[in-house]
Amino acid sequence: MSSIPKQTRQWIVSKAPKTNVSLSGDDATFKLQTIDTPSINDGQVLVKLKYLSNDPAQRGWIQDGVLAERLYVSPVRQGDVMRSYGIGEIVQSKAENLKEGQLVSYMANWTDYRVLEAKEVNPIQEDKEAGIKATHFIGALGGPGLTAYYGLVKxxxxxxxxxxxxxGAAGSTGSMAVQIAKHVLGCKRVIGIAGGAKKCEWVENLGADVCVDYKAADFEEKLIKATEGYADVYFDNVGGHILDTMLKRIQRYGRVAVCGSIATYNDPESTNLKNWFEVIANRIELKGFIVMDAYRDGNGQKMVDAVRNAVKEKKIKIEKQGETIVPTKFDDIPKTWTLLFEGGNQGKLVTELTD
Known part of the structure; x- marks a missing residue:
């Protein structure tokens, strides 16, 4: 076990963005600061960050002017440490059931070392035989997997x-949704939408009957062909133009699980739904949801178990292509995070701390 440094680094929100996140200059969204490494008391552990989860929802948490009463979690305000889930290693423990060297999932935040109560960390166990790695607990076996399952099933x-x-079928949630729809629920036809031929090929390899490239010049023409007879269910991860286009391709009385809007997070005013009358004319049901709703329903753990069982039964692939793990120095954490909004990841985008 390496020695624990006297100081620890953390990234705070220095200026809430209205549109695109800025990584430098006077308008930089984040600022790096150093504090004394906190000491631990009985019942606590000191955790060293190893992997960070990068999630589009984090963008909404820091939006300038966001109203706390309209957000499902507390906003990350100016001066607050940036919030994030992660995987870390216990480097010091005064908790009875937690040992040094144990890997845990926790609300890591963008901070090097963090002191937590024992109940605030969840021990994880890698399973080489099943192909389960630590990073899967912030991906396929974590929030993205549960989001996909809950959104489709409930x-x-x-x-x-x-x-x-x-x-968003090549993203962390979308790629899981494709596999759950096809291999767990047995849906008769599963259509993915992703950006680029390479990603579409991967989505089809996961089980989609076809994947439509939204970057292609003939995207709408190909989407119409793929959805001949219309779609009963649309799992929306992106919002914006793709949502607007899909409103014309949903069956009468069809259902839309509204999961995310990554196309508009950096420009909230860009949303322009020209086809909204389709919702009225065809009585389409749109329902927004947050993954935490699964636990409010009391079924969260059952769903997590269902996803894990599907992995062990080989119905769901958690292959290497399902993660984009980016080795990153602590100083470059914000830079890696912004890859989310540039289409720089296939599957789950994970920051692997190298220092």
Whole structure:
């Protein structure tokens, strides 16, 4: 076990962004600061950060002017440490059931070392035989996997006879949704939407009957062809133009699980739904949801177990291509995070701390 430094680094929000995040200059969104490494008391552990989860929802948490009463979690305000889930290693413990060297998932934040109560960390166990690695607990076996399962099963109520369309299909949640729809729920037709031929090929390898490239010049033409007969369920990860286009391709009385809007997070005013009348004319049901809703329903752990069982039964692939792990120095954490909004990841985007 390496010695514990006297000081620890952390990234704070220095200026809440209205549009694109700035990584430098006077308007930099984040600022690096150093504090004394906190000491621990009985019942606590000191955790060293190893991997950070990068999630589009984090962008909404720091939006300038966001109202706390309209957000599902507390906003990250100016001066606050940037919030994030992560995987870390216990380097010091005064908790009975937690040992040094144990890997845990926790609310890591963008901070090097963090002191937590024992109940605030969740021990994780890698399983080489099943191909389960530590990073999967912030990806396929964490929030993204649960989001995909809950959104399809409880929110959209997808069934075997349904045609399902999933946008952001090469992302962490979308790629899981494709596999759950096809291999767990047995939906008759699964259509992915992703950016670029390479990503679309991977999405089809996961089980999609077809994947439509939204970057292609003939995107709308190909989407119409793919959704001939219309879609019963649309799992929306992106919002914006793709959502607007899909409103014309949803079956009468179809269901939309509204999961994310990554196309508009950096420019909230860009949302322009020209086809909104389709919702009225065809009585389309749109329902927004947050993954935490699964636990409010009391079924969260059952769903997590269902996803993990599907992995062990080889119905869901958690292959190398399902993660984009970026080796990153602590000083470059914000830079890696912004890859989310540049289409720089396939599957789950994970920051691997190298210092």
């Amino acid at each position: 929110v959209a109520e997808a069934k075997a006879e349904d045609t399902v369309v999933i946008s």
